[in-house]
Amino acid sequence: MLRYGPGGYNCLHQDVYGELTFPLQFLVMLSRPDEDFTGGESVFVEQRPRQQSRPIVLRPRQGEAVVFPVHHRPKRGSRGFHRVQMRHGVSAVHSGSRHVLGIIFHNAR
Template identity: 45%
Template sequence: MSEFNTKLDHLNWKDISLQLDVEGYAVLPGLLGAEVAGNLAKQATALDIGRVTLESSDLGRGELLYFGTDLPVPLDTWRPVLYRRLVVIANRWNETLGLDYRYPAELDDFLRHNPKAGQTRGQSHLNRLGVDNHVSLHQRNDGEHCFPLQIVALLSEPGSDFEGGEFVMTEQRPRMQSRPMVVPLKFGDVAIITTAERPFKGTKGYYRVNLKHAISRVRMGERIGLELSFHDAC
């Protein structure tokens, strides 16, 4: 069993599931660790992968580096392992919302549905932000087959490599003002976040709440982060 699997086994998944229900995100402190996070940042930025400016898609200022559908080591082996943990929560959410669809137990089986719906563009990427760069509020829910959870990680050291650049989420409940949340990420931390919608228990039962995420303005240095998606885009 890999070290990554061992780390996942030692996490309290009951508490993680509860926090996702309540807040829409859950931080896994130090899951990557500083060495792995630093190596990922160096390796990935050196790869010849798809570079897109945030300005070109009106998503802020900075640079996204897309991996495509083939992820680099070790992300290619970590993603299916994480999916197996998260699919239990995803299917419970569908059941809570009264949806008939159940996600397959294995990531490869789920991804086979993506091309049939025209979803052929990999969404997993690095975001590289310099001074005055930011990522605007957005969702990664493009396509018919959308997995309700995704992974983000911080590959730079706050206060040393950069200042500012907080990971931010907003939650919109019906007939209420948006609720802002700052997700407290440190170097090497991973967070599970809601892709777009999740169930929330109100006084009259469960209903859907809508979430978006962003990265605030970097005030100093360079911030490198990771977003790992479990479905492809159109």
């Protein structure tokens, strides 16, 4: 369970640790955007080789889940698939409190 209050945010990062990393993780939004909190968007950034990074901003509603890559994902390019690094974070919460269930499947102690 992750809770962010006013001013709370999470820098772009990758949840990579432990002996074995499962490539996908997910979150479930437990609070109601615009009612329980404002701000606090879920931010994902694709770091593309030899290009500028591409941001993706999601505002899942209460009860919605987002499945996303832990550290990279395949992307189709002009010469087939290549690996794109992914980071994720949370933009600053302006008001209220934002609760999220975050689940990873790593084999970590």
